Amino acid sequence: MIIGLDDTDSVNGMCTTYIGTLIVEAIKELDSKLIREPPKLLRLNPNNPYKTRGNGAVSIRITEDATPEVLEKIRSISFDIVSTYSESGDNTNPAIVFLSDNSITEEIKLFAKRALHEMLSIEEAISLLNKIEADYKFIGNGRGLIGALSSCALELDDFTYELIVYRNHLKRGKKFVSETSAMQIEKKYSPKIFSSYDFENERMVISPHSDCPILYGLRGESPEILLEAASTIESEKPFKRNIFITNQGTDMHLQEKSIEEVKPYSSVIIKGIVSKNPYTVAGGHVFFEISNGNKILSAAYEPTKGFRNIIRKLSKGDTVIAYGGVLDTEYGLTVNLEKIEILTLAELYTREKPICPICNNPMKSIGKDKGYRCKKCHTKNKEVSNISIVRDGIQTGLYEVPMCAKRHLSKPLLRYGREKKYEEERFKFDYTKFDIKFEGI
Structure with missing residues (x-):
């Protein structure tokens, strides 16, 4: 059986990974061998206007030899946890689904893949669940069913891990995680661990500023290296922890498109020629136009900091590949740049x-x-x-936004060549022996 859950958090607090961790902990207390691999934290469409923060859904796979009685107990415990701990509010619509291993059809797999790129309907999710007679429950309008179902069916190729350490969900206010610890991890463990400290902008990126229960999260290529690094972190006293298999840092959301195929809320890779020189608007956002027959705007927004300096040096006639999410702005459809590859520079x-x-x-x-x-x-x-004219400060190559502006799904340049096959790696870490309760890393 696979359990999927989503939309349990709000802007005021909570986190779907935390609720997933509570469910995992409860199942492990029944029998530590019921879950053989880490739960999955799967980031879906990053441009979804309904997302709370990172648009992440969680799935938990139960071993096939679990008895019907045990599975029924797991369903009951899981829904009780979702009901008890989920946030409430107009934009919070928690959902949990329970799928048998052999019930995931090709139609559902396609639905899950589309959830990375499109805006899907609640009605379609319910229709698919009813078609396979799946057990599901939701609170609110059912929007969480889209992510919950997708998290069970999304097929991975490349993947990464995240070790998330939590404080008690009742604790609010400023979190203490040593910035020096994050610096040392970035220096010592990169590229095996990525996105810990942004030296360019002097910003720690492992600890969220929201009132969610996440104290810090480390992302990397193996559970072992994450646990080793976490043992060096100085922080306030942690409460629980968990290891997740994720699609973070994989560029799984990006699709190659021609300009005429671009739609709002999608994430695209577009090749074209710069047809309008970069210009800066109020707020420090930098826009330019690219063309390959049709035209579209691309933008480096203010949070991308120094990345904008590269964009400002582009000129008409340069050949580029733009990577990013598509927004429907006051200026028209605009690619919110995550990366840009400069293929050729025009002679000026x-x-x-x-x-x-x-x-x-x-x-x-x-x-x-x-x-x-x-x-x-x-x-x-x-x-x-x-x-x-000598074009100083710009050359052909692939450029990315700084760490502090990077989306969860965006693949850092340092991960190129480090891709892993999920089916080959999934059971290498013995999750049956992993302890959720925090007794030191």
């Missing part, structure tokens, strides 16, 4: 006033396309010299 020229061949003085223009004349001796010259 400036006109240089000719020097008088007689008296060696600079000549002056006598009108458009009329040439130049020396002010001193009145010698005329119709030829103009074009001087190539």
